[in-house]
Amino acid sequence: MKTPCLLEEDQWIPWEISYSLKEHTLGERTSLSNAVLAVLIPDERISYEYLIKEDTYPNCHRRILSTSTLFKIFSNNMFNIKKPILNN
Secondary structure, three states: OOOOOOOHHHOHHHHHHHHHOOOEEEOOEEEOOOOOOOOOOOOOOOOOOOOEEEEEEOOEEEEEEOHHHOOHHHHOOHHHOOOOOOOO
C-alpha cells in the first residue's frame, strides 16, 4: 500500500483517509465523518510480522503493534482514541 519511493504527503491513501475522517460543508449541506475499517493482510511470506510482534515473558504474553510501518493517519487514529496513552 505504501510506495517507498514517495513521501507520505505525496501518496493518495493518507489524503483520502484524512478527508473521510472530517466533516465538510458545501453550501447548506454538511457531510459527516466516516468510519474507517483497516484490513490487515499478510506479506508475501504469509506473515504479519511487519506489523505484529509477539513477545513472551515467564508470566506474560503480549502483542506489540509496530505502527511505524503504517501511514501516520492510521497510527495516529488507532482504536479511536483521541489522546492515546503510549508505553515506551
